[in-house]
Amino acid sequence: MTATVAATKALVVCDGAGRTFGSGPTAIVAIHGVTCRIEPGQRVALTGPSGSGKSTLLHLMAGLDHPTVGSITWPAIGSRMQLRPGPVAVIFQGPSLLPALDVVENVALPLVLAGADDDDARRRAHIALERLDLDSLGSSLPDELSGGQAQRVAVARALAGSPRLILADEPTGQLDRATGRQVIDTMLDASTHSGAALLVTTHDDTVAENLDERWRMVDGCIVPDMTAVPGGEATCSA
Amino acid sequence: MLGLTWIRGLLARRRGRLLAAASGVAIAVALLASIGSFLASSKATMTRRAVADVPVDWQVETQPGANASVVARTVASHPGVARASDVGFAQSTGFEATVSGTTQTTGPGLVLGLPQSYRAHFSGELRDLAGAHTGVLLAQQTAANLHAAPGDTIQMGRAGLSRATIRVDGVVDLPQADSLFQKVGAAVGAQPQAPPDNVLLLPSNEWHRLFDPLAVTRPDLIRHQIHVTTAHDLPNDPSAAYTLVTGRARNLEVKLAGAGLVGDNLGAKLGAARSDALYAQVLFLFLGFPGAVLAGLLTAAIAGTGADRRRREQALLRARGASTRQLLRLSLMEAIAVGVLGAAVGLAAAWIISRVALTSTGSGAALAASVGWSIAAALAGIAIAMAAVALPAWRDAQSTTVASGRLSRGRAAGPRWLRWGIDFALLAGSAVVFWITSRNGYKLVLAPEGVPTISVNYWAFAGPALLWGGAGLLAWRVSDLLLTRGRPLLRRAARPVAGRLSGIVSGSMSRQRRPLSQALVLVALTIAFASSTAVFNATYRQQAEVDAQLSNGADVTVTESPGTNVGPVQATALGRIKGVKGVEPIQHRFAYVGADLQDLYGVRPRTIVGATRLQDAYFQGGSATALMSKLASQPDALLVSDETVKDFQLNPSDNVILRLQDGKTKQLKPVRFRYAGVAKEFPTAPHDSFMVANAAYVARMTGTDAIGAFLINTGGSSPPTVAGRVRATVGPGAKITDITSSRKVVGSSLTAVDLAGLTRVELGFAIVLAASATGLMLLLGLAERRRTFAIASALGARTHHLGGFVWTEAAFVTLGGLLAGLVTGWAMSNMLVKVLTGVFDPPPAALAVPFVYLSGLVVAIVVAVLMAATASIRATRRPAIAMIRDLA
Secondary structure (H helix, E strand, C coil), rough: CCCCCCCCCCCCEEEEEEEEECCCCHHHEEEEEEEEEEEECCCCEECCCCCCCCCHHHHHHHHCCCCCCCEEEEECEHHHHHCCCEEEEECCCCCCHHHHHHCCHHHHHHHHCCCCCCHHHHHHHHHHHHHHHCCCCCCHHHHHCHHHHHHHHHHHHHHCCCCEEEEEEHHHCCCCCCCCCCHHHHHHHHHHHHHCEEEECCCCHHHCCCCCEEEEEEEEECCCCHHCCCCCEEECCC | HHHHHHHHHHHHHHHHHHHHHHHHHHHHEEEEEEHHHHHHHHHHHHHHHHHCCCCCCCEEEEECCCCHHHHHHHHHHCEEEEEEEEEEEEEEEEEEEECCCCEEEEECCCEECHHHHHHCCHHHEEEEEECCCCCCCCCCCCCCCCCCCCCCCCEECCCCCCEEECCCCCCCCCCCCHCCCCCCCCCHHHHHHCCCCCCEEEHHHCCCCCCCHHHHHCHHHHHEEEEECCCCCCCCCCCHHHHHHEEEEEEEHHCCCCCCCEEEEEHHHHHHHHHHHHHHHEEEEEEEEHHHHHHHHHHHHHHHHHHHHHHHHHHHHHHCCCCCCHHHHHHHHHHHHHHHHHHHHHHHHHHHHHHHHHCCCCCCHHHHHHHHHHHHHHHHHHHHHHHHHHHHHHHHHHCCCHHHHHHCCCCCCCHHHHHHHHHHHHHHHHHHHHHHHHHHCCEEEECCCCCCCEEEEEHHHHHHHHHHHHHHHHHHHHHHHHHCCCCCHHHHHHHHHHHHHHHHHHHHHHHCHHHHHHHHHHHHHHHHHHHHHHHHHHHHHHEEEEEEHHHHHCEEEECCCCCCCCCCCCCHHHHCCCCCEEEEEEEEEEEEEEEEEEEEEECCCCHHHCCCCHHHEECCCCCCHHHHHHHHHHHCEEEEEEHHHHCCCCCCEEEEEEECCCCCCCCEEEEEEEEEEEEEECCCCCCCCCCEEEHHHCCCHHHCCCCCCCEEHHHHHHHHHHHHHHHHHHCEEEEEHHHHHHHHHCHHHHHHHHHHHHHHHHHHHHHHHHHHHHHHHHHHHHHHHHHHHHHHHHHCCHHHHHHHHHHHHHHHHHHHHHHHHHHHHHHHHHHHHHHHHHCCCCCCCCCCCHHHHHHHHHHHHHHHHHHHHHHHHCCCCCCHHHHHHHHH
């Protein structure tokens, strides 16, 4: 199925975007030509089995990787160079805090990178941490945190810069159910509070149920029966 | 099986780290093997040169009343004696020659009877200057005293007998006059006997014809010596060779049972060489050992940069059921791989170094010693690898749990020694040891004359070693303090490089303070080693040059024979010789100060510095320039020895009345001088008391401007070549010496060995170590944090942001290491030069700082840092997500 994507207000638009790793006979197609868009405030769960291409698609949307076919644009934001730090925040699968920085510094880092001065960045980091009830951990180092705490700090880091799009890659993948629930709730609250759009990759149905929409990926495609989403559409041209 | 898989994995995935650790081992092995081989080789060289420098190994003097032929037979049949020649010594009442209508006479002299084969067997004893090389030969000074030349006839006086008339066939120099005319059997420590002024050499049969009658009437005026060449089947080590040679000599004396005494020239020469050999060993300890320690520390630090990763890997293996024993086996295999690879590369490098930079004796025994050193160095390399790679892994395997191992080390605690103040204790210990050593007069090597055993005060080594270690730990303390309590300062300092990120960068550095301080200390220790070695070597070279300059006077020195009357105008003729840049005449007189007869040197104070170098250290009471100016402005000014000042209680401007020989009347006449300062050393002057005055004043007061020596500055032309030209112009009447030959004569056997090669090797290694310590430490430390940089990049950090982290850390380690290293190096240089005072003659007044080398060292370090930092930053340009995926 092909579609012409209206790209006026969308935060991210994938137009037949595909990603192949390697070349020749050993090449691996991670994503076939995917066409989809995310509008402001939209909250999407991207589900699917391991290896289906969820993370790759998220990385493409975050501008961390380039599509080998098709294109990805960010109409409401601008060019790829303008994505981070600022409008787009990424929460990675697994530990992603910088081990040599304490919690406050980890949260403040994207703010400083975005141009804030050190004191202002630290102040805003403290606010973000307070919002997630993490302010008591401000001077802790990543190695001193539990997995859940570390992931919540990563969420705080993503939220501190008031992004317009939060891309979370399996944020609960390495957490127990209760902690995972806590992290998801935090992200949803933050999204509600700031109005940021949210895309969460997960293969946990209980996580997906908490989001407004669900896209399902199988073998590098967003499968057709799951693409009927209000406010946006997603297809695969494979 | 698991081990092989592990090693294969290391080679495939951790090749860089493995090679870096192996390179640290290789540096240690190459340094130890090359310096060790040099030591073995130089000991052999010292023995060889000591033997080569001695023309007559033993002078066996027949004692009064003994049967000379029996003594000769006993000596000839003694084991170890290769050749023996009978030499007669007879005293003459004096010589007389009438040349060109004037008659010259001399005081008493000595006449030697030499067998026909003497020159062939003891070639170093005579040097031809003019005429035939056989027949009747006149010593150079005697020829000058008599104004005699080959073909002239001279009269020789014999006590109680008629004069003999002899025709001179040739004029010779006696380069080994001191040993040739020694008093055989003199007590140990006795003052050496000055050689006679007048010497005539006769063929043995002629000598017997002229002096056998004298032996009947005045046997006290006749002596016989057996000159011996021994078999030179000596051990390489001068000490062992000394023991063998002196043992043989003593054994001969026992056999002779009082009929003869042995003047053991070879033993004396080897005795000096053995203490030099020990000094060479001391130099090895001082200069080579710290280099190997540094290479070991570097290897440990390189292995340490991957410690977090190794702990995680160990934890994963343990989680999959690996036992502690299996983990240990794996780390041992890794250590052996690093050690064997490093040892192989190091030995290959040492082989190349010994071929290119060091001269090898190539003798079988030296070769065997070199192989021994190579094996020892390889074993040391493997031991270093074990200590650096396997030991920490063993420690971790004993104490780390699976969970803790999977975490990286976060908040680094300060080392325990910081709390215990070990750094201060080491520095205090260094000061105490240095003080104790200085009370002993810095005597490191004790080699009493005539005693076979020698000893080294190894305790003195502790001073510089403790200073080195203590300063390194103190640098760690300061670095740690700066990275914790000094964060605000660090933040301000980082701002020009890191900009807004300076706060976060300083925070990151504070958490990384252990590896950063470790890298800084390693850089500091390396620079301290390199700079102190360089300063020591430069000072050593400087003093060797000063020693040669003092002994020879200038590049080339023309010493007029006593009694000749050559004026300063001769300088004009000398100045025309090709290669001569400047000529400075110096008067040499003898003057009585009270009852003491001392050398007096008359100089032209305004021009003397043009021909020779006068150091401030030669004088007391003013600089060289100031005192020469005083001599110029105040012609009756006199510089005297310190001893004279004390003996006569002199104060500045005191009158000093000297008695000098008048040029016309030849009688002593009092001449008034004024004491102006102290001269401790002066070119061509003896080490004991002498005086320096204004030449024009001396000439005016004595009525003669006769010159003692001409100092020639060759301005860069080869001194031996210019000396040859001067000799051809001046003829045999004057003695011409050049500084190149003088270095060989005055220098100890230590200076005679290829110390320049050793210096090149050490300084080269120091640069390699310094560049490796800074470059590799930074590169590996930053490589270990590639994931951190990738995450920062994914968060939006651009290259210049990451550069802020990299350059700030690089600047901290490099500048901190340079500062701490140079300060420590300066302190160590001072201590080393003091502790090794025995190596220097004369002791240096100031250190020689090799600015070119030190600049090169700094440049090498900066280039290594630039390369490491640039490579680290370039590596961050890969797509962040690819790096995060690869490094997960």
